[in-house]
Amino acid sequence: MSSFRVTGGLKLKGEITPQGAKNEALQILCAVLLTSETVTIHKIPNIRDVNKLIELLADMGVQTDKIGPESFSFNASKVDLSYLDSEKFLKKASTLRGSVMLLGPLLARFGQGKISKPGGDKIGRRRLDTHFVGFQKLGAKFHYDHQQEIYNIDGHQLKGTYMLLEEASVTGTANIIMAASMAQGKTTIYNAACEPYIQQLCEMLNRMGAKINGVGSNLLHIEGVKELKGTEHTLLPDMIEIGSFIGLAAMTQSEITIKNAKVDRLGLIPETFKRLGIKLEIRGDDIFIPSQKHYEIETFIDGSILTVADAIWPGFTPDLLSIVLVTAIQAKGTVLVHQKMFESRLFFVDKLIDMGAQIILCDPHRATVIGLDRKYPLKGIRMTSPDIRAGVSLLIAALSAKGSSIIDNVEQIDRGYQYIDQRLNALGADIVRLD
Ligand SMILES: CC(=O)N[C@H]1[C@@H](OP(=O)(O)OP(=O)(O)OC[C@H]2O[C@@H](n3ccc(=O)[nH]c3=O)[C@H](O)[C@@H]2O)O[C@H](CO)[C@@H](O)[C@@H]1O
Numbered sequence: 122m123s124s125f126r127v128t129g130g131l132k133l134k135g136e137i138t139p140q141g142a143k144n145e146a147l148q149i150l151c152a153v154l155l156t157s158e159t160v161t162i163h164k165i166p167n168i169r170d171v172n173k174l175i176e177l178l179a180d181m182g183v184q185t186d187k188i189g190p191e192s193f194s195f196n197a198s199k200v201d202l203s204y205l206d207s208e209k210f211l212k213k214a215s216t217l218r219g220s221v222m223l224l225g226p227l228l229a230r231f232g233q234g235k236i237s238k239p240g241g242d243k244i245g246r247r248r249l250d251t252h253f254v255g256f257q258k259l260g261a262k263f264h265y266d267h268q269q270e271i272y273n274i275d276g277h278q279l280k281g282t283y284m285l286l287e288e289a290s291v292t293g294t295a296n297i298i299m300a301a302s303m304a305q306g307k308t309t310i311y312n313a314a315c316e317p318y319i320q321q322l323c324e325m326l327n328r329m330g331a332k333i334n335g336v337g338s339n340l341l342h343i344e345g346v347k348e349l350k351g352t353e354h355t356l357l358p359d360m361i362e363i364g365s366f367i368g369l370a371a372m373t374q375s376e377i378t379i380k381n382a383k384v385d386r387l388g389l390i391p392e393t394f395k396r397l398g399i400k401l402e403i404r405g406d407d408i409f410i411p412s413q414k415h416y417e418i419e420t421f422i423d424g425s426i427l428t429v430a431d432a433i434w435p436g437f438t439p440d441l442l443s444i445v446l447v448t449a450i451q452a453k454g455t456v457l458v459h460q461k462m463f464e465s466r467l468f469f470v471d472k473l474i475d476m477g478a479q480i481i482l483c484d485p486h487r488a489t490v491i492g493l494d495r496k497y498p499l500k501g502i503r504m505t506s507p508d509i510r511a512g513v514s515l516l517i518a519a520l521s522a523k524g525s526s527i528i529d530n531v532e533q534i535d536r537g538y539q540y541i542d543q544r545l546n547a548l549g550a551d552i553v554r555l556d
Pocket residue numbers: 144145147218219245246247248287288289290291292293433438439440462463
């Protein structure tokens with residue numbers, strides 16, 4: 122288990138370029154299984170979850186070549202399906218959430234798939250019903266081995282159909298789209314998730330020869346094709362990293378320019394941080410955040426306390442609520458943070474309270490932050506990173522604090538933020554990795 126020793130209180134300054142999007146990378150990497158031709162992907166982040174998925178593909182027989190600092194080519198002309206039965210596969214697949222999206226492509230191309238219960242953040246119950254009900258609607262048979270926690274699916278000629286998803290699951294929608302792309306006939310998916318990750322996946326599949334309409338909406342029409350061909354794809358900048366850098370700049374009074382942020386793909390993210398009083402300037406495709414001593418949280422029009430809540434896209438992403446929460450600590454004013462989707466994602470606030478933050482955890486889904494307006498700084502403490510986004514929130518708190526902090530279990534942060542210590546140190550932070 123690695124830790125960070127963070128010396129707080131330093132102002133950062135400079136430019137930072139976001140990595141390629143983690144959650145998009147996980148979908149796009151799984152999609153390489155859909156064709157026997159070569160797929161080249163650019164802007165692949167060097168993070169734990171992505172690296173594990175690339176390893177899984179290679180172990181399965183996919184030819185994997187690193188062709189540039191952030192570019193890989195993949196060729197899945199030979200796939201060893203017997204590897205799916207191995208202990209090694211099942212163990213590795215269970216360490217990340219994204220591995221579940223191997224199932225859709227496996228089913229589409231080989232008529233079968235198998236996966237152990239996927240991992241990912243322990244942030245509450247994370248059911249997979251949408252995925253399997255969707256596969257079943259396409260005609261696949263599904264069996265869950267409760268004892269070994271293994272999901273098996275089988276379905277040699279999938280048939281297109283109409284389906285109304287019970288919930289707009291992000292990875293579930295991606296899985297169903299990939300399975301339906303090669304099913305016989307037409308599939309309609311209503312209440313589909315439409316995050317930029319999904320839009321990117323659909324655009325890539327269309328370049329491969331798929332026929333998907335409605336991209337960007339929650340109503341997708343997919344005309345199945347017999348086969349898909351190779352393509353080239355560039356990942357979007359990671360919008361969750363971008364939001365994290367905005368929060369970091371505000372909390373540490375830093376002047377930061379986020380380069381090439383693809384601002385038009387960020388949805389409500391810039392607006393939500395602006396509502397906390399943070400000044401953002403959009404300069405071309407960059408976001409400039411000036412050093413700000415004070416930032417004041419808006420109220421609603423009727424003067425009542427602002428609520429920031431998550432919602433499915435184009436609502437505000439749940440993955441940035443922990444960052445909003447930590448950013449509000451040094452704001453002026455009060456905000457209610459309402460995490461509707463996950464039930465165990467806010468418990469990390471006890472560490473922030475230990476550091477001196479004024480937060481009331483109302484219940485597992487809601488926390489009220491009463492901003493300190495820099496009347497006093499947080500104080501450094503020792504803490505453990507429970508999940509990826511809480512981990513980065515603790516890092517932001519530690520960077521703003523007086524004194525030094527130790528953050529344990531930074532593997533959680535490494536799941537989703539590449540070289541975060543080195544990149545922030547280049548802006549003037551003092552983070553030491555202790556192995
Ligand atoms: C690898 C990956 O891409 N992970 C992301 C993906 O996870 P993932 O795809 O696993 O998350 P889902 O979209 O399936 O669901 C997230 C949570 O929201 C609930 N839910 C979802 C939709 C809905 O209409 N109603 C509802 O209550 C689900 O029950 C679940 O608790 O999407 C989540 C939601 O944006 C993000 O937090 C994760 O970072």
